[in-house]
Amino acid sequence: MTEISPDIVDPTDITPAIAPTEVRMAEIVFPNHTNHMGTLFGGQALAWMDKAAFLAAARYSRHTVVTARSDQVDFKLPIRQGQMVETIGRVVEVGRSSIRVEVELVAEDLATGERKLCTRGHFVMIALGPDGKPTPVQPLPVAIA
Numbered sequence: 683m684t685e686i687s688p689d690i691v692d693p694t695d696i697t698p699a700i701a702p703t704e705v706r707m708a709e710i711v712f713p714n715h716t717n718h719m720g721t722l723f724g725g726q727a728l729a730w731m732d733k734a735a736f737l738a739a740a741r742y743s744r745h746t747v748v749t750a751r752s753d754q755v756d757f758k759l760p761i762r763q764g765q766m767v768e769t770i771g772r773v774v775e776v777g778r779s780s781i782r783v784e785v786e787l788v789a790e791d792l793a794t795g796e797r798k799l800c801t802r803g804h805f806v807m808i809a810l811g812p813d814g815k816p817t818p819v820q821p822l823p824v825a826i827a
Contacts, residue, residue, distance in 0.1 A: 735807055783809050
């Protein structure tokens with residue numbers, strides 16, 4: 683058996699060098715997700731957005747997180763039955779134990795490929811330690827210009 687030298691990167695290790703700050707999820711809008719107008723229920727949109735915020739914050743912090751607040755969710759355009767929805771969550775700010783996540787819902791027409799930003803909002807998540815109390819998280823890396 684060959685051992686990998688400590689100075690050689692293991693090609694099977696796909697752990698990122700820095701904490702990931704983004705998650706992407708895809709869903710299809712089925713009839714049970716829609717209202718009588720054939721458009722996505724606002725509550726379903728919020729559930730998908732909260733899930734993306736949770737995943738982005740938990741993945742970034744490597745802690746259990748809970749939703750503390752949702753801020754200014756703007757429903758710009760309706761999302762129709764049969765469209766694919768890409769939910770994108772990005773960590774945009776980090777406090778001591780809080781993680782602010784911007785979430786976007788982008789609808790895509792699968793026949794044409796046309797994509798439109800339909801909904802955007804911000805969620806504040808709190809990282810919890812094993813005792814269930816807020817715990818510090820690493821600051822966001824400084825962007826290199």
